[in-house]
Amino acid sequence: VSKNQFTTQSTPVEEYQLDVSDDQFKSMFQFCIDNAGKMYSLWGVIGEGLVKLASKIGLKIKNPFNSNNKTYFCSELVAQCLDTIDPSQFNMNADNISPSDLNNLLKQLNIKRIL
Numbered sequence: 001v002s003k004n005q006f007t008t009q010s011t012p013v014e015e016y017q018l019d020v021s022d023d024q025f026k027s028m029f030q031f032c033i034d035n036a037g038k039m040y041s042l043w044g045v046i047g048e049g050l051v052k053l054a055s056k057i058g059l060k061i062k063n064p065f066n067s068n069n070k071t072y073f074c075s076e077l078v079a080q081c082l083d084t085i086d087p088s089q090f091n092m093n094a095d096n097i098s099p100s101d102l103n104n105l106l107k108q109l110n111i112k113r114i115l
Contacts, residue, residue, distance in 0.1 A: 017113075018111060027084045038072055040073065041067055041071035044073040050064060062095065075098055090105065090109075092105060
């Protein structure tokens with residue numbers, strides 16, 4: 001999707017800037033190419049909500065609607081993409097990462113927010 005098409009159909013909420021090496025960029029770019037066109041995972045979002053609800057009552061569960069990377073929801077896709085850059089730095093479980101979890105991680109790592 002081109003930036004123009006994306007911005008006419010979506011509203012960016014936050015945007016961050018990462019400094020990466022050429023190899024890291026190539027790895028991330030290849031991930032994006034390999035996953036272009038995958039469907040949005042509404043069930044994954046619902047499952048993430050269940051994970052959050054369960055945690056409120058002291059239960060730790062995995063997303064019951066994990067698609068094993070056949071579909072993605074927003075924060076899951078971004079987390080998988082970041083994992084291709086440096087898994088040790090981002091140290092997250094992309095299958096169980098909510099938008100707020102991802103936001104908190106980026107703030108904790110002092111990743112520069114530009115929007």
